[in-house]
Amino acid sequence: MAGLAETPAPGADPGTGPDTGPGTGPVIAIIGAGIAGLLAAAAVAPHAERVVLLEQDSLPAGAALRRRVPQGGHVHALLDSGLGAIEALLPGFAEAARLAGSLRLPARSGWRFHDGRGWSVPYEGAPAVLSQSRCQLEHLLRIRVLRLANLRLLTGRVVALSRGPDGRIDGLRAQTGEGGPLALTADWVIDASGRGGASAAWLEGCGAPAVPELSHAPHVGYTSLIVPRAEPDAKACAWLRLAQPPATRGLVAAPIEDQAWIVTLTDRFGAVLPTTPEDFAAALRALPDPELSARLTARWPEAGLGPVRRFQIDRVRLRRVGSADLPAGYLPIGDAIATFNPLHAQGMSVAALQAGALGRAMAGLRRSGPGAVQARYLAEAETLARNAWMIGQAVDLAYPRLREGAAPEALRRAQILRAAFATAALRPDMARRVDRALHLLDPFSALWQPAPDLHLSPSSTRSELSHETTDHGAALGSL
Numbered sequence: 001m002a003g004l005a006e007t008p009a010p011g012a013d014p015g016t017g018p019d020t021g022p023g024t025g026p027v028i029a030i031i032g033a034g035i036a037g038l039l040a041a042a043a044v045a046p047h048a049e050r051v052v053l054l055e056q057d058s059l060p061a062g063a064a065l066r067r068r069v070p071q072g073g074h075v076h077a078l079l080d081s082g083l084g085a086i087e088a089l090l091p092g093f094a095e096a097a098r099l100a101g102s103l104r105l106p107a108r109s110g111w112r113f114h115d116g117r118g119w120s121v122p123y124e125g126a127p128a129v130l131s132q133s134r135c136q137l138e139h140l141l142r143i144r145v146l147r148l149a150n151l152r153l154l155t156g157r158v159v160a161l162s163r164g165p166d167g168r169i170d171g172l173r174a175q176t177g178e179g180g181p182l183a184l185t186a187d188w189v190i191d192a193s194g195r196g197g198a199s200a201a202w203l204e205g206c207g208a209p210a211v212p213e214l215s216h217a218p219h220v221g222y223t224s225l226i227v228p229r230a231e232p233d234a235k236a237c238a239w240l241r242l243a244q245p246p247a248t249r250g251l252v253a254a255p256i257e258d259q260a261w262i263v264t265l266t267d268r269f270g271a272v273l274p275t276t277p278e279d280f281a282a283a284l285r286a287l288p289d290p291e292l293s294a295r296l297t298a299r300w301p302e303a304g305l306g307p308v309r310r311f312q313i314d315r316v317r318l319r320r321v322g323s324a325d326l327p328a329g330y331l332p333i334g335d336a337i338a339t340f341n342p343l344h345a346q347g348m349s350v351a352a353l354q355a356g357a358l359g360r361a362m363a364g365l366r367r368s369g370p371g372a373v374q375a376r377y378l379a380e381a382e383t384l385a386r387n388a389w390m391i392g393q394a395v396d397l398a399y400p401r402l403r404e405g406a407a408p409e410a411l412r413r414a415q416i417l418r419a420a421f422a423t424a425a426l427r428p429d430m431a432r433r434v435d436r437a438l439h440l441l442d443p444f445s446a447l448w449q450p451a452p453d454l455h456l457s458p459s460s461t462r463s464e465l466s467h468e469t470t471d472h473g474a475a476l477g478s479l
């Protein structure tokens with residue numbers, strides 16, 4: 001290895017890492033210590049001799065917002081599948097999160113949403129959302145992952161991948177603040193550089209062909225504020241009033257650690273959102289639901305309010321890594337593969353599921369060889385991202401302007417999803433199917449395979465929904 005002076009990760013504990021040693025596996029470099037990079041490290045460390053994690057930000061000691069992860073100031077929900085995947089990689093994580101103030105909120109009862117007609121109706125055994133700030137979640141992951149005995153954290157900005165004479169990616173080049181240019185040799189490079197990373201430029205720079213991608217333009221604006229919460233954790237639930245097309249304005253209020261709400265106002269297609277706490281307060285007071293307004297502003301402005309933060313997501317993309325001609329030795333994960341409309345809360349969970357797939361693929365390295373490991377992982381990682389992508393796109397296609405140019409099968413899936421949503425309002429069995437798909441516990445296709453029995457008992461039919469449900473029933477039934 002040329003160059004990089006490796007420093008032990010803060011809090012490194014040589015006694016708690018996996019049972020590995022020199023010569024027992026590959027050297028793996030990971031670009032980015034965000035959610036995907038940390039989970040990738042947890043997944044591959046048991047199969048590696050050494051893992052080197054490169055991060056351009058100086059990582060904070062606690063749960064703090066980072067410069068290169070500005071989305072960290074907005075509501076970040078972890079789906080049931082995401083928590084399950086993290087727990088499988090880092091046993092005990094869910095309990096540690098609970099002790100640190102994360103709240104586990106079952107869909108429809110604790111994670112409540114308004115469908116334009118009424119608040120969601122609970123049912124037994126619903127999947128649950130883990131609610132906390134993204135900074136807190138990342139901090140809890142860092143505590144666990146940076147303790148791995150065969151992991152080293154380096155602060156540096158990766159500028160290029162390097163490729164050996166056989167065409168395999170054999171390392172990377174980085175720039176550190178003080179140390180200047182550095183080179184690192186590795187058997188595998190995992191790209192967890194996120195939405196702000198330079199993956200396409202790195203691949204082009206080492207002569208690899210461009211990765212084909214799908215894209216979609218949801219045009220979502222977020223504006224968020226953390227406000228104090230009066231309700232104790234035991235009574236807290238999240239309130240989502242997502243925009244029902246053609247309306248564009250929505251609200252997500254999620255209880256998080258430290259007796260706070262993170263409140264996010266969303267809008268579409270460039271509409272103006274509040275930029276000051278005063279305007280934000282005015283928007284909350286004007287909600288069509290006085291009880292919810294009162295909850296969110298109960299302790300306002302008794303404690304100091306944080307800044308109002310903005311984020312704009314105009315375009316999202318899915319890189320078709322499963323069918324791309326990627327160089328050997330290169331493994332992307334998380335937002336480096338796909339970005340999503342954040343309203344569907346999928347990115348972190350997809351990254352966690354991909355990390356699980358990565359660990360399973362790496363476990364077969366000795367048996368099946370590096371080519372098979374890469375092919376298996378990339379196919380599974382794309383499938384996981386594509387499933388979430390299709391769900392998000394199907395929800396977004398409720399807006400007529402987003403339907404222009406959409407493929408017929410995407411429009412069909414959108415119709416099916418609307419049918420399933422409407423039926424779920426009346427039938428707990430369909431609510432369960434919908435929630436399991438939205439939580440990425442079952443594939444999207446589980447909404448229509450096997451075809452649901454759409455008989456609605458008279459007692460369960462809400463009169464105002466009956467006409468729509470019949471139409472949607474036809475959509476589902478015709479599959």
Ligand SMILES: Cc1cc2nc3c(=O)[nH]c(=O)nc-3n(C[C@H](O)[C@H](O)[C@H](O)COP(=O)(O)OP(=O)(O)OC[C@H]3O[C@@H](n4cnc5c(N)ncnc54)[C@H](O)[C@@H]3O)c2cc1C
Nearest residue numbers: 032034035036056068076077158194334335342345347348
């Ligand atoms: C407004 C908003 C709200 C969201 N809400 C949710 C939600 O509710 N639920 C959910 O699951 N997901 C949500 N997401 C998505 C979620 O933030 C990401 O999908 C998830 O964090 C996975 O990100 P990642 O680790 O791949 O990338 P990132 O979090 O972007 O991390 C990438 C890391 O790589 C580092 N890096 C980049 N380039 C280099 C380089 N050259 N050298 C060294 N380091 C580098 C960066 O500094 C960063 O630390 C939201 C996203 C947005 C924008």
